[in-house]
Amino acid sequence: MPLPKPKALFEPEVTSFADIAVLLIIFFILTTTFVVPAGNKLDIPSASTDPAASQQKQLSVDLAGSEIRFGPAKRTMSLDELRAALLEREFKKKPADQRIVIVNSAPDVPYGIYFEVVMAITNADGVLALIEDEGKTPR
Amino acid sequence: MSVKRKKRMRTLVPTTSMADIAFLLNIFFMVTSNFIKEAHIEINQPSSPEIDAMKESQISVTMDRNGELWLQGKPCPAEILEEGVRALILEHADKLVMVKIDKDVRQEKYGPVFMALSKAGAELALVGQKRKE
Numbered sequence: 001m002p003l004p005k006p007k008a009l010f011e012p013e014v015t016s017f018a019d020i021a022v023l024l025i026i027f028f029i030l031t032t033t034f035v036v037p038a039g040n041k042l043d044i045p046s047a048s049t050d051p052a053a054s055q056q057k058q059l060s061v062d063l064a065g066s067e068i069r070f071g072p073a074k075r076t077m078s079l080d081e082l083r084a085a086l087l088e089r090e091f092k093k094k095p096a097d098q099r100i101v102i103v104n105s106a107p108d109v110p111y112g113i114y115f116e117v118v119m120a121i122t123n124a125d126g127v128l129a130l131i132e133d134e135g136k137t138p139r
Numbered sequence: 140m141s142v143k144r145k146k147r148m149r150t151l152v153p154t155t156s157m158a159d160i161a162f163l164l165n166i167f168f169m170v171t172s173n174f175i176k177e178a179h180i181e182i183n184q185p186s187s188p189e190i191d192a193m194k195e196s197q198i199s200v201t202m203d204r205n206g207e208l209w210l211q212g213k214p215c216p217a218e219i220l221e222e223g224v225r226a227l228i229l230e231h232a233d234k235l236v237m238v239k240i241d242k243d244v245r246q247e248k249y250g251p252v253f254m255a256l257s258k259a260g261a262e263l264a265l266v267g268q269k270r271k272e
């Protein structure tokens with residue numbers, strides 16, 4: 001009885017796989033958008049030993065709801081007016097201790113407004129100071 | 140007279156290994172890519188015209204719209220935030236902490252967070268979106 005003829009080896013064509021893989025790489029390289037964080041770095045000075053005394057001398061911004069008050073006269077102003085008022089102070093030419101701006105914020109102030117005020121201070125080369133309320137811990 | 144054409148040698152470039160190279164490249168990029176740790180946290184970022192692109196930090200603190208706190212993308216009880224950030228600063232040898240807070244969160248929630256971060260010795264980088272005016 002004759003032996004069965006050995007079957008020819010089946011070799012799939014894999015050359016085009018390289019093209020597919022390279023095309024995939026090119027597609028992902030071109031379509032990838034990297035996340036670039038945007039924001040501002042804050043220089044927060046170390047705590048003052050007597051915050052009540054220092055607060056009287058420093059400039060402060062008071063926030064209550066959407067109301068912004070600034071300066072010794074505590075004048076109510078818009079965000080754009082605050083930006084202009086902060087730029088007028090020319091903090092860049094002043095020593096570090098005269099650049100400090102305290103932000104007194106009421107408990108109901110949303111972060112969106114606080115963020116804009118802090119960015120305005122930073123942009124005008126002011127230094128934000130944090131005042132701690134005694135006994136307050138994050139909840 | 141019959142002219143015999145000289146037979147040209149066919150050159151075959153072996154391209155099978157190209158697939159291996161391409162797939163190895165794919166695997167390399169997949170393994171080395173850093174995915175966003177906080178993709179699962181929903182926050183509406185605040186916006187301002189006065190912000191620019193900044194250096195990314197390895198430490199991040201996020202507060203979502205419900206006031207829930209997340210450290211490195213994991214839930215973090217507020218009481219241990221200061222301790223956790225201090226440990227991360229030592230681990231990464233970098234003081235810069237990226238702070239992402241939902242724009243509608245109230246001061247009574249985010250105020251103490253800033254204080255805790257400041258006490259931990261962190262340099263704060265507030266993250267937001269650039270708004271065109």
